[in-house]
Amino acid sequence: MAGKKTTQQLAQESPAAVLEYLQTSWQGLTAQQAAARLKKYGPNQIVKSSHQSQLKIFLKNFVSLMAILLWVGGIIAFLAQMPELGIAIWAVNVINGVFSYWQEHAAQKATTSLMKMLPTFVRVRRSGQLEQIAVEELVPGDIFELQAGDAISADALVLEANSLQVDQSALTGESVPESKQSTYKPGEGEFAEANILYAGTTVGAGTGLAVALATGMQTEFGHIADLTQTQSQTVSPLTQELNRLTQQLSLVAILIGVAFFFLAIWVVHYPLAQSFIFALGMIVAFIPEGLLPTVTLSLAQGVTRMAKKHALVKDLNSVETLGETTVICSDKTGTLTQNQMTVNHIWLPFREFQVTGQGYEVNGQVKYRGQPVQLAQQPELQKLLTIAALDSDTRVEAPQTKQSQPKLLGTPTEAAMVIMAQKAGLDPDELTQRYPRVKELTFDSQRKRMSTLNRLPDGSLRICVKGSLGDTLDCCNRILDHTGIRQLTQRDQDRAHKAESDYAQSGLRTLAVAYRDIPADQVPADIDSLKVANTEKDLILVGQAAMADPPRPEIKAAVKKCHDAAIRIIMVTGDSPMVAQNIAAQIGIVSSKQARVITGKELTQMSTTDLQAAFQQELIFARVAPEQKYKIVDTLQQMGEIVASTGDGVNDAPALKKANIGVAMGITGTDVAKDAADMILTDDNFASIVAAIQEGRTVYNNIQKFLTYILNSNVAEAVPSILFLLSRGMIPLPLTVMQILTIDLGTDMLPALGLGSEQAEPGLMHLPPRSRKAHLLTKDVLWRAFAWYGLMGSLVSTAGYFFVNYQYGWPQVALAASGSHYVTATTMTLAAVVFCQIANVMNCRTQSASVFALGLFSNYKINVGILAEFLILLILMYVPLLRGVFQTGALNWADWIFLVCIPLPVFLIEELRKAIVRRQKGLK
Template identity: 40%
Template sequence: MTDTGAGPDLTPDTAPDPLEPLPLLRRELHTGPLGLSSREAARRLAVHGPNEVRRTARTSVLRELLRQLVHPLALLLWAAAALAFTASITVLGWAIVAVILVNAGFALVQEQQAEKAVETLARFLPAQARVIRDGLVQRVPARELVPGDLIALDEGDRVPADARLTEGGIEADLSTLTGESTPVERLAGPGLEGLSLLQEPNLVFSGTTATEGQAQAIVFATGDHTELGRIAALSQRTRREPSPLEAQVKQVAWLIAAVAVGMGAVFLVTGVAVGLPLTDSLMFAIGLLVANVPEGLLPTITLALAVGVRVLARQGAVVKRLSAVETLGSTNVICTDKTGTLTRNRMSLHATWTPPHPEVSGSEAAELVRAAAQCTTVTRERDGRLHGDPTEIALVEGAAQHAAPLDPADRDARRRACFRFDPRLRRMSVVQDGGPGSLRVIVKGAAEAVLALLAEGEPTEEAQDAADTLAADGMRVLAVAVRELPSDTAAAISQRQVVERDLHLLGLVGLYDPPRPEVAAAVRRCHEAGLTVHIVTGDNGATAAAVARAVGIGTSNLQVIAQSEAIDDHELDHLLRQDGTEIVFARSSPETKLKVADALRAHGQIVAMTGDGVNDAPALHRAHIGVAMGLSGTDVAREASTMVLTDDNFATIVTAIESGRRVYDNVRKFIVYIFAHLTPEVVPFLVFALSAGAVPLPLTVLQILAIDLGTETLPALALGRERAEPGVMSRPPRPSSQSVINKDMLVRSWGWLGTVSAVLVMTAFFYVLWRAGWHPGDPTGPGASLHHAYLTATTATFAGIVTCQVGTAIAARTDHAALRDIGFFSNPLLLAGIAFELAFTAALVYAPPLQNLFGTAALPLDVVLLIAVFPPLVWGTDEIRRWVRRRHHRYS
């Protein structure tokens, strides 16, 4: 009868237990065999809401944009823009504002990735569902399903809600939730104790697919309360944290801002105290602030990371967040799935075992695989491809390789009965025509399930030993046995327990998904680079462990957690603290992957996590680097990840890590390059202030802006495309606590390269003034006899800093190695950048319109020759410093 009375006293938060006895579940849901009435369904829809994955409220776009606009480096750029407008250089001012807005917009786009992942989850729900209401099968929008609805499922249907089977059975593809590519049997019947919901043989879940069979099921959860909705909630609750580079750049930016403002304030007071006019003191403070602000740092980092993204895309890794490139370089733990990433994602017949049977003529192996292929339901499509269970496809293909090809039409024509695979019995059997006047039973299934049905005298113990050996090699082991029946027993073949007994063992088949050939070398490179590799998979522990050993994971110490869902935080922390231990987390759930990622982060590790299914989305979202599969991965995984592998290949992850290390090294190189110019830009103002104005200002604010936003940008970008130094993958990952800017870099940039440059440019400044007869205190302002000499001297300072930049750029190409190790001409972009900055400088020095704007004057030949020797002096002194360091490390 149809339920027409009042609905159950249930709220969305008090759903019934789907595993309770079916009559009790029907009673709780007030659902009869004819389903709900239309009126009752409408009432429940009002209570429970639509059957769809709902999204939490969006964060205000305006608020997110504002947060990006007040980033510390953005604030410094705002200050630089304000100074440019104050100095009436509107073109530079608007250029800086454009840089700020472009960076803020790009960061804003990255923040929307989590919401896109949740939006994609909704697309796993079908548009329509078949439901039994008022006693009739009808199609309704899937979003209108409610708890208590009775739904009909057929082959090819997408399951529209979490439901308990009441009649029939289906083969269900649960890969979107479990990561298992093999369909599983789902049958009406009682539940099994001790299993998780996803493993219960009588439950189906929204977003999964019925690949075979027919069934009816009663809905017990819809919308956000389904397994799919729960995963969506996990994805929304796990916020993406800033990358190490993002956090470190923010810290450095605040440090630079504090130093710049502090120095400006101190020397403003100092200037007034030593008798400078207030206007000159203010100009000095502003110049000091501009000199300390690395205006080009943020756009240079952004563009350098963008170059890394393009390089990785050509190598098969599509990175969706620029900062992920740097994070890859600091990764020290990879948590990888097994199927499709370490392996080829293609099951094949790998081994056979047959007991000695002298009475059997011909090849026992051929007979074994022929019988196994007969006990399948695989079909052949019009284009010749096989369709069906991957395990059975492997058996049919294996039979062809053993000269025993299978014709599915002939197989079905000879078949008299078929007992489908039963997950409780873990076996399948068929009855087909045998010889004249006989029938043949073929049984295949798990070794222990089939061996228990053998006739007396069969080699059970030998077969079990062989099965254990094959399983230890990572193979899925199936036993195949037969029985001959006289044709007059045809009436009894409808009873499974009659035919599946007193069997004769043909042998065992081992099915294997082989590792990708390039993975072993990639794992070796990981170990050489100091990376740890864990396997986190929904597969069987023995199979995953065998694959791990085959590719070199856990060679020194491999731990296998057979049921990783059961591991608690204390045990997990203990395992992860063991040095040199690599772990296989088998039978993982979405929470397990998320728990592993959180634990590793809590231990200070930088984590890359691979995944392909809906179940992987929260962990991909939580890991520092979420790596989704481009070929086999779901849309949800790709949206939640920060990197997508277009070839699903583990080796590509290692290539990406190497590229990330190179990009990080290059970021440090151009930071050294940019910071090295702060000293020669600040020293002129210090000389001006400490001399109480007796020495005129050797450099103007406009010339500093021309350097910071004009001449230094292209060489800095070229350094971002520098080749990796030798041994980049032979060193351990840098500690997560290591800043992108450390003491050695500051000593090298400010203390060595900067000091050498400052001495050289001040030499050029005083050379021009003294040659013109200047003495300290002589007037150099407009109208004074020394004014042109002063303009020439400041121009020499400006041009000297630019030529010192050339030497710094060449020196910064390597951190430890000699320049000859990488080749002087190996970075043509840097040579082009140097040519541009020299041409740009020449234009500012010799073009009359730019002379008037920037306060420059044409340089005489002797001054040009003087500053022309600055590049080899700057690079040469740093080359000597690196040579001394290499010798010291060699002998220390």
Template identity: 35%
Template sequence: MTVERVVTPSGEVSITGTGYAPVGQMVGVDGSDVSEAVRAEVLSTLVAGTLANDGDLRENNGKWEIVGDPTEVSLIVAARKSKADKATERFTRVAEVPFTSERKRMAIIAKDNTEGGNLTVFAKGAPDVLLSFCSRIAFGNQVRPLTDGDRQDILADVERLSSEAYRTLGEAYRPLETASLAAVPGIRANAAGEVSDIAEQSDVIENDLIWCGMVGIIDPPRTEVRDAVAEAHSAGIRTVMITGDHPLTAARIASDLGIIAKDGKALTGDQLDALTTDEKFDKATSEVSVYARVAPEHKLKIVESLQRQGNIAAMTGDGVNDAPAVKSADIGVAMGITGTEVTKESAKMILADDNFSTIVAAVREGRGIFDNIRKFLRYLLSSNVGEVFTVFGGVILAGVLGITQPESTGVTLPLLATQLLWINLLTDAAPALAMGVDPQNEDVMNRKPRKLTDHMIDRDMWIDIAFIGIIMAAVTLIGMDMHLAGGLFTDRSVDAMGHDAQMVEARTMGFTILVFAQLFNAIASRSHLQSAFVGLFSNKWLWGAIGLSIVLQLLVIYVPFLNGPFGTTPLSPLAWVECICLAAFVLIASEIYKAIMRAIDKELSR
């Protein structure tokens, strides 16, 4: 945050320089020199803003570090740029009425060590609020009564700066003309003349103040925030801005960020208080995305209203007053840098860098992880369903497909137990693990949020699993049938190699087709609707896993001492062509299914 403008009764100046390094100077708005009268008013304004301040600016190894609220530190920086900080050194703080979001102002009482120890009140706060406690105004070195015309001029300046996205803070002071706080008219002191409850007597010191000016603080949004808001919108996430700033400032910043349209308005806390029923309040929160001049209870009511409407509400906060709303939200997010311990304890998540775009990045990452879990489940379940259907179909249709053993009265299984174990423990495992590190799909942030009632495996996914499983079983059994006598797809008879040898060859075919069908399924399972050919080679781990599975399958087929335990035999080049073509039909069928589903979704979205 940077103080760029200071508006006083006699004029307006610019403070050059950006950031928290106290490098800059006071110049006219048009770059001209500043008159002595305006300079004196600016110095008074910055002195008040620096004294009524709990922040600090420190230099550490050539770098400037801020302590406390960035808004307050920006006033200290402006004072140092304008050499107003020298004037603050003669004052010592003796009492304070702290800032609260309800009061929207703070005041301190300081002893002037050069004027016999006389006390002075310095105050800062929201200009429209602080102005109501002022009865006088300082022009140069003169003080006169504050007129209605003066008030209108000041409020007009507030609106002008606010419409330009400046945050405004008013400054005022009041000499108490006594060195004893207990001697101030109206102050209650104990028998020893001590005043310990000054905050409860704020009405005594925060009146008859002298208006000296206000500052315009620019807090430009980070360049990545606008993109993050747009990305959140495309993901079906509505961004709501709740602030204590002036409504015009809030609306301008929200407009610059893309939260609302250029002509959008902000709803104030007072306007929220006028909504006396839940129905009216819910209607307002469903339509309005910017709230200004709000109190902590308004934040809580907004969160509860959004939840009543069936929304999942995430609330960010840093101050103690934000804690109730952060705790009530479905996802409470505390600021890791500026957040208080109370807010951090109330939150479910702590934002380490205090950056809104990190929240959107977390949503993207979360969706990617959720997608990968579904990919993992889709791949394993569809592959296992394919194995089950293969065995079940092979047993039921054994006579039709020729999966029989002469002189055997028992059931002849299409695949051996060792083959199924090999598939499940080795060739399945590597691609399944690679699914866990699959890159995010391109459309991950272009989807609507899921409902709380949605299941991990929904109806569409079960249909997908069953469909792929059936295709996988079908191509496996067809491949076996083509190498068996008496099958549906071949007129082959028992030749010189004998029935047992034919069965071994057919099982090797079925075994290999099922393995390769599952590898093609791994490629297809990377997205529910998006084509498998989008980002085909983006997951190097998956291709490594596929390569490993192919090598393992070749070992089982071509290493002689493994042929016996796994019931395999070497395949001819033509047999390999048949295996690959039949297995690839899983990917082809999946692409056709996805294309149909995309067309249906597109039609429904019109």
């Protein structure tokens, strides 16, 4: 900021005083002054906070709690004299860490912000000469010029304004452009001073001259960016839950290891060293080595699927966070609405017309009582439309392709009027040629009108006027209705004001249209002699056009889906309370227009306790400042909510960073917002958030399915060792530690990865978000994994072990503890666990729905995984080198018949259980 005076203080001083304060002049700075100030204030650019080096980002993938557990597990394997297992476990950790880094790096690279909101060049006066300089070289005190389409490069004071209108929606969320002038006027809400321009906003129409007050990080744009960068990243619920799960499983593994250590000493009478190695092997066996890579891959697959649905996620854990979202704080402009002003109704003194079509589409229609109108039969309507098209500096260029959008050259309000005429069949360009403009009386915020003088074919002039109803009526003494032109009465004015009020209650703003013809013989020779005073008088009121920024067509259905999923949506916008309230009610965010609206001014006076109490009812926030959006998100988080905050403007960035999941708009979103967000919608479609939420819930469910799957095999792995201990060694180990690790790191891994890509279960989006008190390792997961799937697997695998021994003479012959018979028996136990897992991976695809509802073979990754685990088993059994390492052998034809009979009954028994559960819960 220049000196110690704030922008708001300088706004209230005269231009001469500001120029003196900044030590500059109308001629601009000299080259020497500019160079000195550039050195003092620094480049005019937004400086990003320092980020972690790529090395630190890479290494963080190897120091999570689960990763540390795997490092320790590898060490234990080496201590247990099993180097192959140690190497395998470490390899899993390395591969997972590299994969995680690659996924996050690719996402971050795709969303790297280049800060393109600021223009590349700016036109400044230096020593009285107009120069074009790089925007980074602009300094406080520089005098610079503006014209329509320019992005504003600094906070600045307006010195001259000619119909200057600025789009400030990136800062305020207000879709209606602000008129700017050279005299101070406070305005309503934040950033509303009439003579102040803010960096990051855009000139919509007109021209101007301004003096830079602040540049770079000292601008309001820079302050918001700095506030965003100083916010610490919140830890995702999934990260917290995985840490908790790792602690739980680690504790279980250690307790089992300790128990097996003492049992080996007391029951089997193993030597101390042998008991220790046996216990270490069991600890390694019970560490879920596949958890981290499976979770990472499941999240990565979620990222890929979401990208296809127009949602680009920058961090893997953000996928699951979306699934836990309980509240969405949504901006309005450009997020819930189209950010395209659209005329909905045309009011004439005797009739009202409806205008159809969304946004800047030109294929809508003007209708009366549901039927398209014929302009030849509606001369009064045709006159209003013609005046609206002529009294405009805006043009809308047709899209170049079917996929592209029309190009707007001017302000959204004027564009709405032009499109209105096009929808009725008029061609604005043809009208301009037929009735050429000879003079323009530009819009200003004092009289709130704009007029053009167009020459008619007979040589007369038509004065075309549009503006606010009250200010336009002050210039009217006649009115046009179906009977013709007559005197304007008080009753006419009352009816016009009532129509304006009715439209306002529906969230619409109006523009009045009027005109007056100057006969050819009365047109002065000097057109410039026609000023406001002698032109905008004795006008004829034609009617009003009512317009609004319409909701996106798909929003209502998306909002309903959120409500079905028990997700609350709260509108948080910089727009006016009335507009926000009407839009919220229209799309179903609130149940009625009576919902409470809290303005930024009211929010400032509310304590955290008051705000928390207010959240107990339906709420809408309007006219809020950036730091207030942050306060709203923070308060919700203190109440235990998982908050997703959406937005596209600079003003949304702090809240996006603070939220558990920040969602920015990819098309209309500012670079600051994209940089702060966790997810970017590449189509700016709110409905994509709903798809992302479903994807997040699906990912979490799939992780639970994976947990159920790997834990049930741990039971089948543990029971043989328990039999060994309880029999005091009379039952030799049916499954060796190497074979246990074969299941964990080999045969189980690929089918488990297939579970990570399972589709959503039916009815998932009709369930509420999971409770913050709920955990991945639930009672239901434990029951199904240990007492149901695990029990079936244990019985089957144990039966397989004794089936082989039976063929060799058991129980008449003692169980072999070594030799080929023992190798065959342990191989059979391993194979029985694998074949039982083939059935269980199909069972784990759903929690209560029938697998047939999804399609028995619809998940090709699981099908490939099943085939792969079968091939791995064959390789271990028939490749001589591996047979020696894993202590496996070949099976005979009777053994294979036993194995083939395992999956089908295990699968059908579970289908029966699910059917009973569905019937008890009243589900289909």
